[in-house]
Amino acid sequence: MEIRSKITTQEYIESLRRQLRSFSPEEQETLIEEIRSHIAAGEEDPGMGKDLEERRNRVMKQLGSPQSLGDGFKAVYRPDRLIDWLLIAIPYLLYPYLNSFYLSLMPKYSWADIRLDVAIHLPLVVIGLWRRSAPLALFWVTIIVSQLFAITTLMNSYYGLQTIFWAVLLLALLSLAGHIIWQNRHDLLIVIFGVMPLGMCVSGNVLSAIHPTDHTLYNLLDRLLLIAHLYLRDFSFDSTILLAILALFLLPSDRRIRWLALVLYGLMIGVEHAYLTEYQTGNMALLAHWVHDLWVVLPALIVMSGWWLERSKRPRLDFAMGQV
Amino acid sequence: MTNLQQLRKGSTPLLILSILSTDKMYGYQIMRELERRSAGYFTMTAALLYPALHHLEKDGLLKSEWQAGPGRRRRKYYSITQKGRNALAASRTEWRTFIATLQKTLKPANGD
Numbered sequence: 001m002e003i004r005s006k007i008t009t010q011e012y013i014e015s016l017r018r019q020l021r022s023f024s025p026e027e028q029e030t031l032i033e034e035i036r037s038h039i040a041a042g043e044e045d046p047g048m049g050k051d052l053e054e055r056r057n058r059v060m061k062q063l064g065s066p067q068s069l070g071d072g073f074k075a076v077y078r079p080d081r082l083i084d085w086l087l088i089a090i091p092y093l094l095y096p097y098l099n100s101f102y103l104s105l106m107p108k109y110s111w112a113d114i115r116l117d118v119a120i121h122l123p124l125v126v127i128g129l130w131r132r133s134a135p136l137a138l139f140w141v142t143i144i145v146s147q148l149f150a151i152t153t154l155m156n157s158y159y160g161l162q163t164i165f166w167a168v169l170l171l172a173l174l175s176l177a178g179h180i181i182w183q184n185r186h187d188l189l190i191v192i193f194g195v196m197p198l199g200m201c202v203s204g205n206v207l208s209a210i211h212p213t214d215h216t217l218y219n220l221l222d223r224l225l226l227i228a229h230l231y232l233r234d235f236s237f238d239s240t241i242l243l244a245i246l247a248l249f250l251l252p253s254d255r256r257i258r259w260l261a262l263v264l265y266g267l268m269i270g271v272e273h274a275y276l277t278e279y280q281t282g283n284m285a286l287l288a289h290w291v292h293d294l295w296v297v298l299p300a301l302i303v304m305s306g307w308w309l310e311r312s313k314r315p316r317l318d319f320a321m322g323q324v
Numbered sequence: 325m326t327n328l329q330q331l332r333k334g335s336t337p338l339l340i341l342s343i344l345s346t347d348k349m350y351g352y353q354i355m356r357e358l359e360r361r362s363a364g365y366f367t368m369t370a371a372l373l374y375p376a377l378h379h380l381e382k383d384g385l386l387k388s389e390w391q392a393g394p395g396r397r398r399r400k401y402y403s404i405t406q407k408g409r410n411a412l413a414a415s416r417t418e419w420r421t422f423i424a425t426l427q428k429t430l431k432p433a434n435g436d
Contacts, residue, residue: 034400041352064371072375
């Protein structure tokens, strides 16, 4: 009987080790040592039973499953966040090539790219949910939403009846994003990471319908912003910079670095947005200057507000363990 | 998960900080102390306790150190930090208000 219990303890530790395989061997050992120490303390506690067998059985029963223990540790330390980043970087870099290839196969269907967009990015959203990684799921939801939003609001006549299908998908994805953000409402980093690009996408499309006009010459700031925008876009630096910023957001544990990354992400969204060129022709700004200026700084301002809010509030005790 | 289970789970960090506010302890000791103080009402599995301890430590509310235990085994002792004490004090006030309001609301009206 004692042998069976010993095997059970050993099996538990081995099963836990498998759950912790995304941690480094040193981290695994430290976490497992603490659990071994817990089991030993229970076996030595006379209050747990009259003999070793009874005490061991009771302490094993109170451990909880190795899977939930492993999930709990993973939720705290996010040891596999490099994988999250790779699941963003690799598809992001490959997408333009896949898109060109797909369009070359089907030259008649100029709208085929949105189908490819959904076919590639939707599984990545599912992977993000399966991995319980809010940043991964939110990033890809945002990418699809920005495409679908343009289709359903700006180009609906081009897509005809298809628009209905894309609109339903858009609503479903927005609901999903809202759900993920709500689940992570106590982590302002994740909330802002989700809300900021989605908010800019939605307000951008609303603005395109209103577009306050201002037929005046470019000022210096307009020119500088336009140069930054064109430089990013034309030299394809945007992918490299974006992925570097996302690495800075996903990989470090230090929240100050992650907030800084989010500010840079916000600035990039502001500078990169097509608004800076869409309504500007020649040397004449057709969109009001204040819209341009606000557009560039608004995302960074949203991030800084979140950072200030986090700093000003006291630490919360009701953290949610292992949520998406 | 029922509402009561959610409430219990939500109170985990508060219970841990409260137990550690008097003395430093290792994980198993915290679990047993919680059972003792609540007369067995609050029981916590290791799968809930240890991630919560690590989370609190990561947030700077607890600190830990390994110390020699019986035999060759080491034990990891947790103690509360000043940041943890501040958070505990604020959370205690919040919970007292919540419980008092709940009791007041649940109290049957005259004639019930």
